[in-house]
Amino acid sequence: MDIAAILIILVGVLITAGTVERKVDRVNRRTVRVERKLDLIIEHLGIETDTLGPGLDDVRALLRDGKKIPAIKAYREATGLGLKEAKDEVDRIESELR
Incomplete structure (x- = not known):
């Protein structure tokens, strides 16, 4: 060829x-x-x-500790979403925690 x-x-x-x-x-x-x-x-x-489900409790814990980037990473690993989608969802979760 x-x-x-x-x-x-x-x-x-x-x-x-x-x-x-x-x-x-x-x-x-x-x-x-x-x-x-x-x-x-x-x-x-x-x-x-419970919008997160049992497998994503660590995302909430990370957000409570002020660790947003690790929370986004954990969310991506748990859901398989892309970076932007995971960030948007973590932002939404963070606003619910306030």
């Missing part, structure tokens, strides 16, 4: 990987928006829930 064919295949793979990554990011952002809307509905109805 000559170099031109290898380069064409490599470019195709890179373009496909970039497209898939963008679609996954779009789905993650959409999921975060839906979760926020559900949280607003739950709040409006006055339903008491």
Whole structure:
């Protein structure tokens, strides 16, 4: 196989990987928006829930200790969200703790 064919295949793979990554990011952002809307509905109805769940209690503890960056990291590891989405959620959790 000559170099031109290898380069064409490599470019195709890179373009496909970039497209898939963008679609996954779009789905993650959409999921975060839906979760926020559900949280607003739950709040409006006055339903008491633990929004973090049992696996994320350490996020609250880190926030109470003033360790926001480690809290974001812990949230990302627990949920698999991206940096921006995790930061937004940790900011929301932090505002609930105040």
